[in-house]
Amino acid sequence: MRNIKLLIEYDGKDFNGWQKQPNKLNIQGEIERAIQEITKEDDIQLFASGRTDAGVHALGQVANFKTSSNMPVEKFPIAINNKIKKSIVIKEAEEVDERFHSRYNCKKKTYRYIINNSEYGSAIYRNLECHIPQKLDVEAMKAAIKYFEGEHDFKGFKASGTSSKNSVRKIFKTKIEVHNERIFIEITGSGFLYNMVRIISGTLVDVGLGKILPEEIPEIINAGDRKRAGKTLPPQGLYLLKVEY
Amino acid sequence: MRNIKLLIEYDGKDFNGWQKQPNKLNIQGEIERAIQEITKEDDIQLFASGRTDAGVHALGQVANFKTSSNMPVEKFPIAINNKIKKSIVIKEAEEVDERFHSRYNCKKKTYRYIINNSEYGSAIYRNLECHIPQKLDVEAMKAAIKYFEGEHDFKGFKASGTSSKNSVRKIFKTKIEVHNERIFIEITGSGFLYNMVRIISGTLVDVGLGKILPEEIPEIINAGDRKRAGKTLPPQGLYLLKVEY
Numbered sequence: 001m002r003n004i005k006l007l008i009e010y011d012g013k014d015f016n017g018w019q020k021q022p023n024k025l026n027i028q029g030e031i032e033r034a035i036q037e038i039t040k041e042d043d044i045q046l047f048a049s050g051r052t053d054a055g056v057h058a059l060g061q062v063a064n065f066k067t068s069s070n071m072p073v074e075k076f077p078i079a080i081n082n083k084i085k086k087s088i089v090i091k092e093a094e095e096v097d098e099r100f101h102s103r104y105n106c107k108k109k110t111y112r113y114i115i116n117n118s119e120y121g122s123a124i125y126r127n128l129e130c131h132i133p134q135k136l137d138v139e140a141m142k143a144a145i146k147y148f149e150g151e152h153d154f155k156g157f158k159a160s161g162t163s164s165k166n167s168v169r170k171i172f173k174t175k176i177e178v179h180n181e182r183i184f185i186e187i188t189g190s191g192f193l194y195n196m197v198r199i200i201s202g203t204l205v206d207v208g209l210g211k212i213l214p215e216e217i218p219e220i221i222n223a224g225d226r227k228r229a230g231k232t233l234p235p236q237g238l239y240l241l242k243v244e245y
Numbered sequence: 246m247r248n249i250k251l252l253i254e255y256d257g258k259d260f261n262g263w264q265k266q267p268n269k270l271n272i273q274g275e276i277e278r279a280i281q282e283i284t285k286e287d288d289i290q291l292f293a294s295g296r297t298d299a300g301v302h303a304l305g306q307v308a309n310f311k312t313s314s315n316m317p318v319e320k321f322p323i324a325i326n327n328k329i330k331k332s333i334v335i336k337e338a339e340e341v342d343e344r345f346h347s348r349y350n351c352k353k354k355t356y357r358y359i360i361n362n363s364e365y366g367s368a369i370y371r372n373l374e375c376h377i378p379q380k381l382d383v384e385a386m387k388a389a390i391k392y393f394e395g396e397h398d399f400k401g402f403k404a405s406g407t408s409s410k411n412s413v414r415k416i417f418k419t420k421i422e423v424h425n426e427r428i429f430i431e432i433t434g435s436g437f438l439y440n441m442v443r444i445i446s447g448t449l450v451d452v453g454l455g456k457i458l459p460e461e462i463p464e465i466i467n468a469g470d471r472k473r474a475g476k477t478l479p480p481q482g483l484y485l486l487k488v489e490y
Contacts, residue, residue, distance in 0.1 A: 009368040057369055081365055089368040120326055123254040123334040124302055124373065 001066040003100055004076060006031075006046075007092040008061040012235060013127050014087040017054040018061070027052075027088060031063070034083035038076075039069040049102045049109065049243040050191070055235030057128070062243040064102045100245075108172060108244040110188040113201040114237045118181035129182065130237035136208030138178055144207040145174040145185065147217035148200060155224035157200055158193035159232065167193055176204075186241070195232050203230035246311040248345055249321060251276075251291075252337040253306040257480060258372050259332040262299040263306070272297075272333060276308070279328035283321075284314035294347045294354065294488040295436070300480030302373070307488040309347045345490075353417060353489040355433040358446040359482045363426035374427065375482035381453030383423055389452040390419040390430065392462035393445060400469035402445055403438035404477065412438055421449075431486070440477050448475035 008031070016024040020032070028046055035044045048063040071079065076093035084090075114129040116122050121131035148171050155167040173188040185201050203220070206212040212220070212230070220228045253276070261269040265277070273291050280289045293308040316324065321338035329335075359374040361367050366376035393416050400412040418433040430446050448465070451457040457465070457475070465473045 011369045011371075059369070077365055086371050087368050089365050091363075091365055118336075120322055120334050120336055123332050124256045124304070126256075126331050128369065 001068055001098060003064055003066055003096050003098045004073060005062060005064045005094045005096045005100065005102070006076070006080075006090050007094075008058060008063060009089045009091055010058050010061065011087040012052065012055045012057040012238075014085065015054065017056070018048055018051045027061075028063075030084050030088060031080060031090075032065075034080045035065060035067070037083055038071065038079050039067050041067060041069065047102045049106045049240075052238075052240055053195070053235055056238045056240065057236075058240040060242045061240050062102050062106075062245075064096065064100060066098075102243070105245050106191070106243055108188055108242075109191065109240065110173075110186060110242040110244075111192065111197045112239045112241050113185040113197060113233065114239070115183040115185070115201075115205070115233075116181060117183055127236050130233050132205060132208075134209060136183065136205065137210065138176065138183060138208065140210070140214055141183070141185075141204045141208045142176045144204055144212070144214035144217050145176055145187075145200075147214065147221070148187070149174055152221050153224060154193055154196055154221070156221065156226050156229050157196045157203075158226070159195040159199075160226045162194040164193055169193065169196070188242075198233045198235070198238060199226075199229050199231075201230075201237070202233045205233065206230040246313055246343060248309055248311055248341050248343045249318060250307060250309045250339045250341045250345060250347070251321070251325075251335050252339075253303060253308060254334045254336055255303050255306065256332040257297065257300045257302040257483075259330065260299065262301070263293055263296045272306075273308075275329050275333060276325060276335075277310075279325045280310060280312070282328055283316065283324050284312050286312060286314065292347045294351045294485075297483075297485055298440070298480055301483045301485065302481075303485040305487045306485050307347050307351075307490075309341065309345060311343075347488070350490050351436070351488055353433055353487075354436065354485065355418075355431060355487040355489075356437065356442045357484045357486050358430040358442060358478065359484070360428040360430070360446075360450070360478075361426060362428055372481050375478050377450060377453075379454055381428065381450065382455065383421065383428060383453065385455070385459055386428070386430075386449045386453045387421045389449055389457070389459035389462050390421055390432075390445075392459065392466070393432070394419055397466050398469060399438055399441055399466070401466065401471050401474050402441050402448075403471070404440040404444075405471045407439040409438055414438065414441070443478045443480070443483060444471075444474050444476075446475075446482070447478045450478065451475040 020029040077090040151170040170190040175186040265274040322335040396415040415435040420431040422429040
């Protein structure tokens with residue numbers, strides 16, 4: 001069997017997330033259906049680097065599937081793109097070792113969260129960012145985000161009620177950039193718990209509002225209590241930027 | 246009567262253009278309705294710097310209206326924003342001299358056209374740019390756009406069938422910028438004919454494809470023949486960036 005790796009962009013607004021669910025529009029199901037039509041194989045399984053939630057976007061999601069089709073690998077993007085909704089685009093296809101698995105072999109993932117910090121927000125980009133009208137102190141946010149770097153137990157930064165045996169994750173790199181009225185929060189880590197980036201971003205907003213001091217972050221992480229962290233920011237500001245292997 | 250000047254952003258996708266038309270969603274009508282509700286005046290007339298067509302976006306449209314309302318000027322943006330569709334945002338309001346008119350006093354307008362020149366285009370920004378998959382020669386486009394600067398009769402660069410007594414316009418400044426896979430075409434002029442920026446952009450695409458040489462542009466302008474210029478690019482790539490007085 002050949003193993004094909006895809007690089008995928010999608011507009012999360014139109015979908016109930018990555019994962020296949022009956023009777024709900026989802027990204028995995030939409031792409032699998034197209035591949036099945038192309039390869040005439042009815043058991044295609046598409047493995048992503050990880051799920052993204054309803055409304056979350058991806059500029060660089062990675063997924064792979066096995067096939068016996070002999071279609072040249074460079075034909076897959078256009079063939080799939082012709083059969084799926086325009087809110088998903090396959091940007092690249094590559095033939096990889098049969099042992100490659102998008103999730104298990106993933107070493108690093110980078111997410112970006114976009115905040116529009118202008119008074120009235122944007123009409124054009126309203127579904128592609130989170131609008132926070134109160135002026136945020138970006139310097140305080142930059143100081144605070146550094147405390148998330150390194151290996152920590154992020155128990156307090158996952159959606160309450162979700163189980164995960166091990167909530168220790170390693171954050172390799174963080175960055176906050178200002179582009180005019182927008183604040184870009186970028187976090188690269190070994191992996192992320194459910195809603196983790198949106199909760200970290202919400203906590204950084206509390207820092208920007210002066211509700212939390214940057215120096216309090218280590219204590220909030222150590223507490224391991226979801227109630228100590230900030231709100232979960234909405235999905236439309238979140239982008240899966242890059243997956244590294 | 247007080248004269249209030251508004252700075253307006255809108256997502257053109259949701260509207261049949263700026264101008265009020267019966268039974269069609271339009272930007273002018275939507276904002277006028279909100280102002281009428283706020284001021285309790287039923288004859289509000291909103292004058293824009295110019296119409297924009299169906300699907301065209303604005304980051305900096307300017308419009309003004311007269312009112313007897315004594316609402317503080319700084320309250321207008323939030324009051325109007327609360328009553329209109331989220332695809333329109335009033336960014337600023339300012340009280341101006343009663344003789345000020347958004348259209349007649351306009352000295353310069355700047356438009357931007359965004360082309361996505363990647364092989365498969367973008368899923369996320371598909372309604373906010375024009376996708377051209379064939380690789381464009383940007384250096385040739387940069388050479389070509391300079392020939393549009395200055396005062397010219399742009400008869401060949403307006404939608405065929407539209408009347409306009411005088412088709413002489415002055416282009417003050419042009420610019421082409423590359424941002425990764427995107428090409429931004431920016432044109433500042435005294436005013437623009439119907440579809441003029443979209444036809445100039447389509448002509449520049451023909452230059453980028455090698456169908457027209459940069460040096461041929463002066464002759465194409467002088468010919469005054471719509472058939473000599475390039476195609477009219479679609480509205481979703483066009484933005485009214487700025488209006489100057």
